[in-house]
Amino acid sequence: MCAYVFVRADMSACIRALTSVCVRAKGTFQINICETKNLIEAEGYPAEKHHVVTKDGYILEMHRIPFGKSSPNSRNRPVVFLMHGILGASNSFIYLGPEYSIAYNLADAGYDVWMGNARGTRNSRQHVSLNPDRNKSFFDFTFEEIALDDLPSMFDYMLAHTGQQKFHYIGHSQGGTVFLVLNSMSSAYHSKIASAHLLAGVGYQKNFPNYSLRTLALSADALYSVLWLGGSVELYPPGSTAMFGKSGSRGSIDDLFGIDTSSGLIAGAATKQIVHFGQNIRDKAFRRWDYGYVQNLVKYGKLSPTSYDLSKINIDVTLHYSLNDALLSESDVLLMAKDMPKATARKISRDSFTHLDYVTSKDVKVLLNDYIIQALRNS
Template sequence: MLQDALTWLSNSPDESLGFILADNGFDVWLANVRGTNYSSGHTSLSPNDPEYWDWSWDELVEYDLPAFVQYVNGQTGQKLHYVGHSLGTLMAFGAFSREEVLNMVRSAALLSPIAYMGQMPSPLARAAADIFTAEALILHEFFKLKSCSPTTYGHKEHDPSSPEQGTIAMYDYGSDDDNNKHYGQTTPPDYNMTSIPNDLPLFLGYGGEDLLSDVKDVQTLIDALSDHDPDKLVLQYIQDYAHLDFVYAVNAKQVVYDPLVAFFRLN
C-alpha cells in the first residue's frame, strides 16, 4: 500500500527479492496495481478526476490480479510462482479461490499475510512508529473494523462498523438497499479465506513484531487452513520481524528469500 513494484528492487541487488529471483534463473514480472506511479493510465480518465478513484480492493481482486496472472501466463505459456506482501496477500486470498486464476499458478509465497485483522491495535497511531506513518494513516481509512470492509480511495461514503471477528469483507455500499442491489444481501459478504485448494503450495512468512499482520490473526488464518495438505504448506515465523522487514530488512535474503527460493524450486 502506498508503494509500487519498486518495493522489490529498493535494496541493493543482492538484498532485493526481484534481483535475487532473477539471479536464481527465474523470469521476474513486477505488477503495479491501479493508481500507482507506473500504473496510472486510463482510457478516458485522469487521476485528477474523482471517478478515476472510484474503486476498492474488490476490483483489485476481481480484475487486476487475474489480469496480471493471465498476461504473464499468456506471454510465457507457464504457470506462475506468486509473491505477495501485505496488500498483495489480501488480493491473492480473494483471487486464488477462482479456478481460472488457479489454473495459471504453481505456488504462492505470502509475506505478512492479511486475512484476518481482529487483533490489529485499535488506535493505529501505535503502529505508525514501527511501520510507516503514512501507511498506517491510510490503512485507518481503508479498514473499518467489523468485517474490516475495504473502502474506496475516492468519494464513496463508507459505513463504519463495530469490531467483531476481524474478517475481510467486500465493499460496504452504506445501506441495506445498495448492498442488496450489489450482493443480494444487506451486508457485504466476507472473503472466503479457506477456499484456496488444499493442494496449492503455500509459503506463509510472518513476524512477531508485525502490528498489521498480527501473530494471533495469522494463527487464525493457519487454523482456517487446517485441512491444507501439510506437505504443501510452509510456515516461517520470524520473532523480530515487523511488517516492512519482509521487503526492506538487510538480512531478508538469508532469513526469508533463500528459503523462499528453495520453496519455489521444490514446487
C-alpha cells in the first residue's frame, strides 16, 4: 500500500497511511516502519526514542525531534514538551506532516521538541511487573496518575538529558487536563515551565456541551463497575476497533467523541480515565476520582472528592479554545482563565473548528501553530 501512495501522492500522505495501518495492526510494535520515530525519519527529520520508568513501574516511551531540517543543530535549543489527548499518542503531533504539524513546525523554528506518551497507550503499554493483557490492575489509573506520576518522570528525564533548566509545555485535550492537575496539586514545576499552551485543555465541566455524553455520564459509576467486573478495563486494546474491549461498535466512539477511528490516531486508554471525565461531567466539577462516600472519607477526609484548585497554578498559560468544540465550552474556558492568576483565553478564529482539528486540520498552522511559535519567542 505504501508504495502505491508514494507514486500517487506525497510523502506526508504515505506517512499518514502508514500510521493508520500501524494502529489497526494487531500487537504493539508489529509493523516496525510505523513506529513514530521511523515516521519522523521518513520525513527527513532526526528522531530519537527514549524510555523512562515511573515510580510505580510504568515504562513510558518518549519521542524527540532534536532539530529541524533548516535549523542548526545546537546544544542550547529551547525545549518544548508536547502531550497528547485522551485515546491519542505522540503521533498526533506529526500526523499532518512537516508543513502543518506543530512538532515539525517547532523543530524548524529552532526548538528541541519532545513528545510524551501516557501510560496505557500503545507506546507506553508496558510495566516492570504487570502484564497489560493479564493484569487488570495495569489499567487501574485515571488522568490523575498520568499527571502526578507520568509527567514528572518525563519532565525530569527530559531536563536531565538536555541540560536545560526550563521548558515550554503544549497539551491537547487531556494533555491540558493533566497539566492543570499536576500544577494545581504541586508547585514543583512552576519555575521550570516557561510557558504553557493548552489546546482545548479540558478542566471545568460546569457547562459541558455534548448532550449524549452528559446523559451517559449520569451512569458513570455503575457503568464502570460493570466494565471492571467484566474485564473491559481498556479502550481500544491492540487489534481492536471497539470502544470497550471486544464489544461495542466503531460508530459509538465516532458519534460520542467525534473521533474517526480510521484516522490512525487512536492509541488506547484505560476505561477508568474516561469514567473520571464522566464523573466530572455528571457532577459539573473538576475534581479527583470519586470512590463513593465511605472511601472518600478515608481518602480525602470528606464525603466528596477534592477539587483541583486552579488558583494555585502560577505559570503563564494560554487556553486556546473554539466555539464548535463538543467536549469543552467557551464559558468553562473563561471560568478557568479567570481562576488562574496568569492565564489568558484565546479563541480560535474559525467558529467551525472542532476538538480534533488541533491535530487533524491543515489550517491549524495559520490559526494556531504560528501564533504559539511567536508567543514562545516572546516569552
